[in-house]
Amino acid sequence: MQHFSILKSLIRVALAHDSEPLRHQVERLAAAMTDAGDDRDAAALVQLLNSRERSTKLAPSRMKRSTIAAGERMTASVRVPVDKDSAAPLATVYMPEALDATLPLFPASVQDNVDALVREWAKADQLLEAGMQPSQSLLIYGAPGTGKTTVAMWLAQQLHLPVVVARLDGLISSFLGNTARNLGSLFDFANRYECVLVLDEFDAIAKLRDDPNEVGEIKRVVNALLQNMDAREGRGVTIGLTNHEMLLDPAIWRRFEVQLAVPLPGLEQRTVIASRLLDDGLTAEAKLIAWLCDGASGAEVQTMATKYRKRRLLRDDPNAAPIETALQVARSTSIRVESDRRRQIELDEAPLTVELATADGLFNHAELAQLFKCSTKTIQRRLSEFVGEGPNSGE
Ligand SMILES: Nc1ncnc2c1ncn2[C@@H]1O[C@H](COP(=O)(O)OP(=O)(O)OP(=O)(O)O)[C@@H](O)[C@H]1O
Ligand SMILES: [Mg+2]
Structure with missing residues (x-):
């Protein structure tokens, strides 16, 4: 399953506040995944449930x-x-x-x-x-x-x-x-x-x-x-x-x-930290911030996500693409953003689309379209012009 590692992190976070309905839903998801032949990921979910159960048994009382x-x-x-x-x-x-x-x-x-x-x-x-x-x-x-x-x-x-x-x-x-x-x-x-x-x-x-x-x-x-x-x-x-x-x-x-x-947080952890602050789930924007914050600490990801959210709320042009907002935030911050990322986010739309499309399978075409505020056709065209069909069409 695409982005399963992020889903797993989200479930791990949610299970920290143990709730029976949540456990039930995770069990349902694991069962559905087994039915779909996704045994390995289903087993990972069951393991997560078991380990949470163990730590709940170790409750402070x-x-x-x-x-x-x-x-x-x-x-x-x-x-x-x-x-x-x-x-x-x-x-x-x-x-x-x-x-x-x-x-x-x-x-x-x-x-x-x-x-x-x-x-x-x-x-x-x-x-x-x-x-x-x-x-x-x-x-x-x-x-x-x-x-x-x-x-x-x-x-x-x-x-x-x-x-x-x-x-x-x-x-x-x-x-x-x-x-x-x-x-x-x-x-x-x-x-x-x-x-x-x-x-x-x-x-x-x-x-x-x-x-x-x-x-x-x-x-x-x-x-x-x-x-x-x-x-x-x-x-x-x-x-x-x-x-x-x-x-x-x-x-x-x-x-x-x-x-x-x-350790410094990995991509998975950075995505969840950003999505908590953006307050609207696991959006393409949270992933974009996580991608941008390569090499940053959790505290820096929080700062970056907060800045991003403020800019998004207060921007003059309500139709500005998320990628524009991310670029402004990246330019305005002293947060440690890897030099590669600084260079990439400054690229023109077409080469930046290619960079993001090849970033560890992080973004699918629909998400790239959201980030650039364009159609998926435009994304496909940019990718085919640069690299033939994109590696990661995910739609
Ligand atoms: N891996 C992470 N997951 C979630 N939140 C994180 C993570 N790393 C840091 N944070 C958040 O960043 C903020 C700063 O964390 P904290 O003060 O505990 O870091 P620290 O390692 O003690 O920093 P310092 O070395 O500057 O004292 C907190 O709000 C914390 O929740
Ligand atoms: Mg400290």
Whole structure:
């Protein structure tokens, strides 16, 4: 089936909010596909349903919090530790009811790792009985804007625990000299309560190393961090986030039981991110944005789609073709758009039609006609003039 991978992603997203009618419809679709002889894709849908069923069984209410976090219950009025000199807070606390993170769209391999971790927490009792501990420390690394903070918040949400988020860059740069003491206060606070500790901008510690004046300080800070992390073992979940995992001291790296690499979103994921923001399903326009955002992060795709939507709404000429709007957005943005895409979107209509028609089977002729606001005949003519019959007529 054409675009099955995108359909599968959509179903995966929809199944995150488990609903019986939705499951029923997906089962119907799988049955219809089997009847049509599309066994492989039908099996993929059944697998998706099964894996969702498994994660639903791991719902937060079933998790044994006591095995994941120790300490007092936190309330919304809890006093967050502050720097003694400046009185600046060392962390921000989010109560579970204030968390509303949606799991970012990941390729199956990353999703499997996330599921495996949640499963460990949900089945902590079983692990303990077998003499093992559920993983309590996780390092999430990847390029900026790939959903690291969002997945950390989502994971905390699965545990129904408050989240203590400390931005280490702030903690270090503002209070150089007091950093070790502040780290101690931060960890004492997190260890006292049932909570998830999130250490954002984790590489800030490593970056200190670049400053030759701070050799003594960096040693003190790294040691303080290692000691604090060791002392936190068994007290609660700790999640470190970094864009620069290469900078991290191997000793720090080793402290984390699980390392989760968050990749840039693929075409499939970019299409779904864009379509969510365009708010009108899986249109050719969402695909166009996904195509244009080759090499961009999820956050950049969101920005691009939002810009596109604004331009579309406010354009002077209501008959302007989507491709025109995309061109204007591409020209006006500093978002990382691969140089190839920048060159392609600037092409004249006919060669651009050819580029899009040969882009991984992404667009069929009807969609190309929508994007250029012309007839499918015109699309076919352009393609036959350039390459004979287009590879991907899909109508
Ligand atoms: N793969 C993805 N799927 C869906 N949404 C995504 C994806 N990647 C990023 N986003 C969205 O982009 C926005 C920014 O994500 P987030 O802040 O979690 O990224 P980050 O990796 O923590 O960035 P930074 O390194 O700048 O801190 C969020 O709204 C998030 O939902
Ligand atoms: Mg972040």
